[in-house]
Amino acid sequence: MTVxxxxxxxxxxxxxxxxxxxxxxxxxxxxxxxxxxxxPKLMQPWYDLVKLFSKESTSVNDIQKILVxxxxxxxxxxxxxFFSGEDVLLVLFALTMAEVFLILAAYSVxxxxxxxxxxxxxxxxxxxxxxxxxxxxxxxxSTGSFKVEDIIGTxxxxxxxxxxxxxxxxxIMIVKLRKSPxxxxxxxxxxQELIKGLTGxxxxxxxxxxxxxxxxxxxxxxxxxxxxxITSDPISYLWALIAIAVIMFCMSLIDxxxxxxxxxxxxxxxxxxxxxxxxxNLVILSLLRK
Amino acid sequence: xxxxxxxxxxxxxxxxxxxxxxxxxxxRTFVVILxxxxxxxxxxxxxIDNFASHDMTMGTFYMAExxxxxxxxxxxxxxLMLLVFSQAVRFRKFYVMILSALGTxxxxxxxxxxxxxxxxxxxKVDHLTVIMVLVVGIVGSLICMYAAGYIKDYHHxxxxxxxxxxxxxxxxxxxxxxxxxxxxxxxxxxxxFFWEITSVCSFLLIGYxxxxxxxxxxxxALWMNLLGGCGFMAAIIFCVGIMEITNISQLLLFAALPxxxxxxxxxxxxxxxxxxxxxxxxxxxxxxxxxxxPTSALLHSATMVKAGVYLLLRLSxxxxxxxxxxxxxxxxGFTFFAASLLAITVSDGKKVLAYSTISNLGLITAAAxxxxxxxxxxxxxxxxxxxxTKSMMFMSVGAYENSTGSxxxxxxxxxxxxxxxxxxxxxxxxxxxxxxxMGMCVAKWAALKAFIDSxxxxxxxxxxxxxxxxxxxxxxxxxxxFSVPKGSYKHEDTVHGSEWIAIWPLSLTAVILCxxxxxxxxxxxxxxxxxxxxxxxxxxxxxxxxxxxxxxSETIAAISTEDFIIMGVMLICMCVLPLGMKYVNSVQExxxxxxMSGFNTGDDRSFYDSLGEEKxxxxxxxxxxxxxxxxxxxxxxxxxxxxxxxVMLTVCTVGGLFI
Numbered sequence: 001m002t003v004x005x006x007x008x009x010x011x012x013x014x015x016x017x018x019x020x021x022x023x024x025x026x027x028x029x030x031x032x033x034x035x036x037x038x039x040p041k042l043m044q045p046w047y048d049l050v051k052l053f054s055k056e057s058t059s060v061n062d063i064q065k066i067l068v069x070x071x072x073x074x075x076x077x078x079x080x081x082f083f084s085g086e087d088v089l090l091v092l093f094a095l096t097m098a099e100v101f102l103i104l105a106a107y108s109v110x111x112x113x114x115x116x117x118x119x120x121x122x123x124x125x126x127x128x129x130x131x132x133x134x135x136x137x138x139x140x141x142s143t144g145s146f147k148v149e150d151i152i153g154t155x156x157x158x159x160x161x162x163x164x165x166x167x168x169x170x171x172i173m174i175v176k177l178r179k180s181p182x183x184x185x186x187x188x189x190x191x192q193e194l195i196k197g198l199t200g201x202x203x204x205x206x207x208x209x210x211x212x213x214x215x216x217x218x219x220x221x222x223x224x225x226x227x228x229x230i231t232s233d234p235i236s237y238l239w240a241l242i243a244i245a246v247i248m249f250c251m252s253l254i255d256x257x258x259x260x261x262x263x264x265x266x267x268x269x270x271x272x273x274x275x276x277x278x279x280x281n282l283v284i285l286s287l288l289r290k
Numbered sequence: 291x292x293x294x295x296x297x298x299x300x301x302x303x304x305x306x307x308x309x310x311x312x313x314x315x316x317x318r319t320f321v322v323i324l325x326x327x328x329x330x331x332x333x334x335x336x337x338i339d340n341f342a343s344h345d346m347t348m349g350t351f352y353m354a355e356x357x358x359x360x361x362x363x364x365x366x367x368x369x370l371m372l373l374v375f376s377q378a379v380r381f382r383k384f385y386v387m388i389l390s391a392l393g394t395x396x397x398x399x400x401x402x403x404x405x406x407x408x409x410x411x412x413x414k415v416d417h418l419t420v421i422m423v424l425v426v427g428i429v430g431s432l433i434c435m436y437a438a439g440y441i442k443d444y445h446h447x448x449x450x451x452x453x454x455x456x457x458x459x460x461x462x463x464x465x466x467x468x469x470x471x472x473x474x475x476x477x478x479x480x481x482x483f484f485w486e487i488t489s490v491c492s493f494l495l496i497g498y499x500x501x502x503x504x505x506x507x508x509x510x511a512l513w514m515n516l517l518g519g520c521g522f523m524a525a526i527i528f529c530v531g532i533m534e535i536t537n538i539s540q541l542l543l544f545a546a547l548p549x550x551x552x553x554x555x556x557x558x559x560x561x562x563x564x565x566x567x568x569x570x571x572x573x574x575x576x577x578x579x580x581x582x583x584p585t586s587a588l589l590h591s592a593t594m595v596k597a598g599v600y601l602l603l604r605l606s607x608x609x610x611x612x613x614x615x616x617x618x619x620x621x622x623g624f625t626f627f628a629a630s631l632l633a634i635t636v637s638d639g640k641k642v643l644a645y646s647t648i649s650n651l652g653l654i655t656a657a658a659x660x661x662x663x664x665x666x667x668x669x670x671x672x673x674x675x676x677x678x679t680k681s682m683m684f685m686s687v688g689a690y691e692n693s694t695g696s697x698x699x700x701x702x703x704x705x706x707x708x709x710x711x712x713x714x715x716x717x718x719x720x721x722x723x724x725x726x727x728m729g730m731c732v733a734k735w736a737a738l739k740a741f742i743d744s745x746x747x748x749x750x751x752x753x754x755x756x757x758x759x760x761x762x763x764x765x766x767x768x769x770x771x772f773s774v775p776k777g778s779y780k781h782e783d784t785v786h787g788s789e790w791i792a793i794w795p796l797s798l799t800a801v802i803l804c805x806x807x808x809x810x811x812x813x814x815x816x817x818x819x820x821x822x823x824x825x826x827x828x829x830x831x832x833x834x835x836x837x838x839x840x841x842x843s844e845t846i847a848a849i850s851t852e853d854f855i856i857m858g859v860m861l862i863c864m865c866v867l868p869l870g871m872k873y874v875n876s877v878q879e880x881x882x883x884x885x886m887s888g889f890n891t892g893d894d895r896s897f898y899d900s901l902g903e904e905k906x907x908x909x910x911x912x913x914x915x916x917x918x919x920x921x922x923x924x925x926x927x928x929x930x931x932x933x934x935x936x937v938m939l940t941v942c943t944v945g946g947l948f949i
Contacts, residue, residue, distance in 0.1 A: 058880045061774040063706070066871040073863065087853050089735060093726035094860065100725060100765055107769030110704070110776070110894050111884035112907060118769055119912045122762050129758035130751075133738075137750055140742060193887060201885050264917070271755070279751055286747040 117197020164281025333427020
């Protein structure tokens with residue numbers, strides 16, 4: 001690990017929750033303005049998170065808490081692999097593993113909503129996983145390496161070579177960041193039980209851990225999106241930041257104008273986008289490589 | 291050589307003794323365990339001996355002069371054919387007689403006319419042989435040990451079946467011996483001989499219970515495998531008659547003249563596809579689950595289906611860029627994806643495992659079809675990890691069935707509380723199958739990289755989609771195990787000591803393999819891929835100009851050292867989770883009820899419905915039968931693959947025979 005990557009990991013570990021809370025706060029304010037409301041304070045998500053950890057710790061059974069904590073640990077861990085410049089495939093695999101622990105925690109509760117939420121979350125994973133893996137394949141085809149440190153060392157921003165991958169990745173980010181129309185297993189909005197099933201039985205600090213994991217995951221996903229823009233030129237980081245801001249705004253917009261869809265629609269559209277945007281781009285890239 | 295002869299012949303001797311020990315007794319269990327241990331020890335000794343005293347780079351050859359043995363084999367083949375005939379007459383399935391005769395008669399002709407007499411050695415030992423001997427020897431022997439205790443319980447629960455357990459155990463050992471012979475034969479006729487033994491053996495094992503379903507399924511397995519045997523025989527006739535060779539290693543030398551070798555390689559690949567239960571031949575392996583669990587464990591993990599992919603991996607250097615390669619890799623990739631979708635829709639634990647086997651073998655097949663050293667590396671790794679993990683999964687499902695009477699995934703709800711030891715083993719198994727940092731995922735990762743590097747981009751698509759659906763069916767199974775219903779308690783499992791003797795070492799191996807696979811890679815897998823492909827260099831250099839000699843000779847490092855360390859850390863973190871649980875629970879905290887909209891009746895087992903009456907809660911997993919169901923998906927898959935296979939085989943036949 002170089003000095004640069006060490007610094008990146010430390011910044012990621014320390015500031016991710018704050019940064020993600022800030023994003024989420026902006027999101028909520030923007031959403032409120034779109035709907036003609038005033039909205040909460042900018043850092044309200046941060047206050048909520050802190051408050052969760054001051055509550056009494058309760059759980060449903062012996063394994064729920066440790067599973068959620070494992071989820072949180074591995075989510076943070078996968079982000080740390082990413083920011084230390086290691087293999088992006090390994091990052092995705094580790095993230096999947098983290099997700100598995102949250103699903104197991106929901107299954108362990110043994111109640112209808114919770115189990116429904118767990119299965120819906122599994123479905124969401126099945127919907128987005130092909131595209132995340134393909135994105136990594138795309139990075140490899142265009143740069144010859146799976147390593148983040150090599151991927152950001154190119155001369156031209158990768159989005160030029162990988163527009164299809166970017167479209168596909170943007171699409172599954174909607175799923176991954178739990179935005180409507182694809183927030184089937186749990187949502188950021190206050191909702192009925194069916195939509196909150198996955199985290200419905202978590203409370204207090206245990207819920208806090210799952211929220212914390214989600215904040216780290218958000219930063220990681222934005223980091224992967226930034227790979228499409230970062231080059232060896234330092235000024236490109238600025239472009240990446242602007243791109244992230246635009247992505248976040250688009251997410252807010254989509255979140256607010258689309259009603260939630262059924263799971264069949266999610267699976268079908270996600271896989272179709274993966275095949276047509278990602279697959280087509282993949283074929284072109286592999287032809288270029290020859 | 292003595293060690294190898296022991297490995298092949300000893301199981302037959304053990305089978306002979308066991309055949310006459312019809313009654314269940316201490317002595318019989320003792321004989322089974324002792325024989326299995328001897329076989330296990332011999333396979334390890336064989337591997338070490340080969341490393342210590344032989345240079346395996348070019349392979350060691352044995353047994354050039356074998357006239358007497360050939361005659362014995364011919365006699366056994368006649369016996370097998372008559373056996374099939376008698377069964378066919380008994381159950382009025384006359385079509386298998388034709389298939390059996392079509393395969394066996396040419397073999398007898400070649401034997402008796404001396405056409406197949408050769409001065410070349412019949413047995414060859416190289417790195418791949420050693421790998422396979424270890425897989426068959428260790429996993430297969432442990433399954434035999436497991437069977438000793440299992441079959442006792444099986445007949446305890448199924449009093450309606452006639453107790454022929456001596457016969458059953460002896461067949462398992464015959465299987466082991468045949469498998470050992472198959473993987474060490476270099477002579478095609480010898481290989482065919484053992485190939486047919488495994489076909490007939492699996493037929494007898496699947497039909498063990500003699501119910502109508504078992505008989506139907508056993509004949510399905512028989513005709514599919516005999517059909518593959520006919521393909522094998524066609525390849526042999528072509529090799530002996532036209533190319534004037536008798537051995538696989540000689541066939542591999544024809545890499546320089548690919549057009550000539552196209553037909554036999556295509557036919558051998560076809561035989562391998564039937565044996566490995568690739569689509570459209572998946573039916574026989576699914577039907578095989580009617581047999582007692584040790585059969586499934588043996589067929590799925592160490593023997594039978596692995597014989598098919600073993601042959602494909604052997605032939606792999608001849609496949610790159612040929613029609614055969616396209617056929618094999620496309621069928622494999624498609625099978626990987628389609629079988630994983632089908633696995634989502636079934637709830638019978640053994641059926642999920644069967645589809646998962648078909649799916650994983652598809653990946654190995656696809657890797658072999660690529661015909662690149664990296665891909666073969668990934669294929670061999672997948673083979674090793676799969677053998678260990680899958681046998682362990684079958685054993686724990688079988689043990690669960692003997693303890694509770696059901697092997698349905700739905701009935702595994704809350705297993706972590708009721709049968710914690712079995713749940714622990716299954717958790718290792720499922721993690722091993724689906725999640726990094728465990729074995730299968732590592733090999734899949736290498737396969738992904740190999741597919742990109744070898745230019746088979748469409749395989750990457752199959753792999754990405756297939757991984758997603760694979761995760762879905764494994765994790766929902768794991769979720770069932772992890773459910774904790776309120777007030778459930780530990781039950782006593784009735785798993786025998788001899789079953790645990792097999793299950794624990796395999797679980798341990800599954801974990802340890804994740805830490806030592808780089809050693810295995812450096813010792814045996816990488817040397818094999820280097821040697822196997824060095825002969826193919828000329829062809830690539832002249833024809834496509836694509837082959838990078840340097841890339842083939844350097845160590846294949848699909849997974850870098852840093853990645854390996856990171857995964858090691860993850861594995862350790864997972865291992866400390868149970869300790870973490872103790873620590874977390876050491877602080878007393880309030881337990882709350884699961885959320886059921888406030889209508890719980892006091893626990894999480896029932897609730898008050900809209901009329902105020904108490905209603906039990908039943909939680910079912912999600913099977914998506916109306917989307918991916920067998921009824922909907924299986925037929926189109928079979929048709930597409932059959933059509934594709936026919937077209938490709940025609941192309942290879944026409945191309946190989948007439949052009």
